[in-house]
Amino acid sequence: MTRPLTVLGIESSCDDTAAAVLRGSDILSSVVYGQTDLHAAFGGVVPEVAARAHAEKLDHCIEQAMDEADVGFDDLDGIAVTAGPGLIGGVLSGVMCAKGLAAATGLPLIGVNHLAGHALTPRLTDDVPYPYLMLLVSGGHCQFLIVEAHDRYRRIGGTIDDAPGEAFDKTARLLGLPQPGGPSVERAARDGDASRFDLPRPLLGQPGCDMSFSGLKTALLRARDGVVAQKGGLTTQDQADLAAGFQEAVVDILTRKSRRALEVYAQASPDTPTFAIAGGVAANGPIRSALQTLCDETGTAFMSPPMALCTDNAAMIAYAGMERLRHGQIDDLTLSARPRWPLDDRAAPMLGSGKKGAKA
Ligand code: KG4
Numbered sequence: 001m002t003r004p005l006t007v008l009g010i011e012s013s014c015d016d017t018a019a020a021v022l023r024g025s026d027i028l029s030s031v032v033y034g035q036t037d038l039h040a041a042f043g044g045v046v047p048e049v050a051a052r053a054h055a056e057k058l059d060h061c062i063e064q065a066m067d068e069a070d071v072g073f074d075d076l077d078g079i080a081v082t083a084g085p086g087l088i089g090g091v092l093s094g095v096m097c098a099k100g101l102a103a104a105t106g107l108p109l110i111g112v113n114h115l116a117g118h119a120l121t122p123r124l125t126d127d128v129p130y131p132y133l134m135l136l137v138s139g140g141h142c143q144f145l146i147v148e149a150h151d152r153y154r155r156i157g158g159t160i161d162d163a164p165g166e167a168f169d170k171t172a173r174l175l176g177l178p179q180p181g182g183p184s185v186e187r188a189a190r191d192g193d194a195s196r197f198d199l200p201r202p203l204l205g206q207p208g209c210d211m212s213f214s215g216l217k218t219a220l221l222r223a224r225d226g227v228v229a230q231k232g233g234l235t236t237q238d239q240a241d242l243a244a245g246f247q248e249a250v251v252d253i254l255t256r257k258s259r260r261a262l263e264v265y266a267q268a269s270p271d272t273p274t275f276a277i278a279g280g281v282a283a284n285g286p287i288r289s290a291l292q293t294l295c296d297e298t299g300t301a302f303m304s305p306p307m308a309l310c311t312d313n314a315a316m317i318a319y320a321g322m323e324r325l326r327h328g329q330i331d332d333l334t335l336s337a338r339p340r341w342p343l344d345d346r347a348a349p350m351l352g353s354g355k356k357g358a359k360a
């Protein structure tokens with residue numbers, strides 16, 4: 001029997017500094033230092049603040065991950081690091097740190113695409129067979145991927161503007177609810193009447209799996225301003241109704257586009273059709289249950305990794321790196337940091353840049 005590989009993973013592409021040690025599919029440690037407090041006053045991630053915090057925290061974070069895993073550098077087979085896409089200062093901090101460690105230890109260096117980390121997580125947690133359909137939905141990403149192999153992805157659609165997490169965060173700000181917006185909008189929506197405001201579902205009439213959320217955001221702003229102009233402010237019930245209307249529109253867009261994505265995926269004739277969801281927005285109850293129902297209707301297995309592995313973490317980077325290492329796909333010290341790095345080179349490039357960095 002071959003010995004399982006042991007890989008250190010490093011992640012610093014957005015606002016989480018993370019390090020993890022993986023042995024085979026066992027997560028020996030996974031440490032995440034979040035930066036939410038550092039950026040809270042600015043209403044979004046400030047790239048320079050993030051980069052500085054990553055540079056300060058990476059050493060401690062890696063040390064803690066190695067300690068918790070009870071391994072030394074001699075026990076490792078490789079060092080995997082997110083080399084993009086993301087906020088360039090943060091990605092650079094991680095890549096420079098990993099290069100330093102690789103140069104000092106002689107260990108193989110593996111540059112990993114952050115999106116591949118998310119997309120391969122269902123393999124790490126549940127050994128899901130290829131090809132599977134993935135909806136990656138977070139504050140910075142929103143795309144449908146058919147995952148065919150650890151290094152082969154088909155991007156069949158995605159947002160043409162904002163990511164849904166961004167829209168949840170903006171909605172919370174407009175309604176005077178706390179950040180991060182997703183959980184607070186979800187909570188407020190529980191007591192709301194989603195039918196009170198007529199909010200749009202952009203692109204639903206168009207063919208294909210692309211989505212748009214910025215028009216929804218603007219419509220919500222107008223609806224809120226209408227109420228404020230009438231009453232001089234928002235009552236708790238107004239907040240709840242606006243939150244519910246917004247959330248229902250997002251659920252509708254994601255579900256109806258997921259149905260189309262499942263049709264495209266079915267053409268690949270998978271033996272065990274599986275639809276996986278990951279990213280912070282995957283925590284949303286109504287979104288999960290709508291997608292679960294869709295999968296039940298279409299005979300597709302629905303899966304979502306545990307939340308700690310859905311959001312940014314380094315265990316997923318270690319896993320994606322381990323897959324590359326097993327296939328001899330290693331880098332050298334010329335590895336560069338890439339702000340943009342689409343998983344599927346054949347797909348049309350995406351426009352725009354989210355508050356959490358360039359969209360891939
Ligand atoms: O994956 P993540 O932790 O970070 C990146 O964006 O990379 O996702 C964070 C996003 C935030 O925009 C947050 O508002 C959203 O996920 N989120 C949610 C929920 N929990 C977190 N959105 C909707 N419903 C939730 N329960």
Ligand code: ZN
Binds near residue numbers: 114118138311312
């Ligand atoms: Zn991410």
